Amino acid sequence: MKIAIDGPAGAGKSTIAKKAAKELGFIYVDTGAMYRAMAVHMLRSRVDAGDEAGIENACGSADISIAYEDGAQHVYLNGDDVTGLLRTEAVGDMASRVSQVQKVRDRLVALQQKLASEQSVVMDGRDIGTVVLPDAELKIYLTASAHVRAMRRYLELKEKGTDPLPDPEAIEADIQERDFRDMNREHSPLRQAEDAYLLDSSELTIDEVAGRILALAKERTEA
Numbered sequence: 346m347k348i349a350i351d352g353p354a355g356a357g358k359s360t361i362a363k364k365a366a367k368e369l370g371f372i373y374v375d376t377g378a379m380y381r382a383m384a385v386h387m388l389r390s391r392v393d394a395g396d397e398a399g400i401e402n403a404c405g406s407a408d409i410s411i412a413y414e415d416g417a418q419h420v421y422l423n424g425d426d427v428t429g430l431l432r433t434e435a436v437g438d439m440a441s442r443v444s445q446v447q448k449v450r451d452r453l454v455a456l457q458q459k460l461a462s463e464q465s466v467v468m469d470g471r472d473i474g475t476v477v478l479p480d481a482e483l484k485i486y487l488t489a490s491a492h493v494r495a496m497r498r499y500l501e502l503k504e505k506g507t508d509p510l511p512d513p514e515a516i517e518a519d520i521q522e523r524d525f526r527d528m529n530r531e532h533s534p535l536r537q538a539e540d541a542y543l544l545d546s547s548e549l550t551i552d553e554v555a556g557r558i559l560a561l562a563k564e565r566t567e568a
């Protein structure tokens with residue numbers, strides 16, 4: 346069975362997808378982490394974020410693979426476990442840029458499709474329901490208002506003791522800029538698949554969202 350969860354940054358996709366995968370005994374595939382690993386490769390290769398030809402060239406020398414250790418996804422870049430390097434703003438920003446390049450997408454989509462052909466998955470990203478797994482049995486489009494997403498990110502950074510702590514307005518502006526790039530890029534822009542179920546998590550808890558997805562998954566398996 347394949348469950349696709351798409352939506353903008355900060356909507357809670359990874360938390361929810363991880364939880365749903367655990368309950369169902371499926372593998373969780375975080376496709377954003379693959380674009381982030383590709384971004385680490387570009388930063389290491391000193392390719393400029395705006396240099397599309399340079400990104401196309403350098404992506405050929407990135408060997409990205411996924412392994413599961415105690416159920417958690419680890420991403421390898423040319424044999425190096427880069428999982429711990431992926432969640433910084435600099436890598437996120439570069440990932441948003443490398444993900445605009447079709448050659449990068451072709452390589453990573455092939456890897457994602459291979460993983461889903463080998464086991465039952467909950468996969469999250471931006472183009473899972475539309476491009477990667479168009480035949481997924483269940484598609485969710487998970488969103489929340491930019492304001493709510495910014496506040497969640499702010500509290501997460503505060504909890505981590507981030508210093509200096511960016512103010513919520515700056516985070517919201519950054520989220521809006523990233524949404525715009527993800528939704529308006531030429532290749533595989535973020536959009537809701539026609540057969541996707543729309544879930545707005547602005548006013549819902551993690552458990553409520555996960556509960557709805559699990560109920561839908563149950564319906565589909567019994568259908």
Ligand code: DC
Pocket residue numbers: 354376377378380381437440441442444469470471472473523527
């Ligand atoms: O979900 P995330 O923030 O880890 O994703 C990082 C970037 O990768 C984000 O800007 C969008 C891009 N991405 C994509 O284009 N397609 C995917 N399936 C997953 C992520």
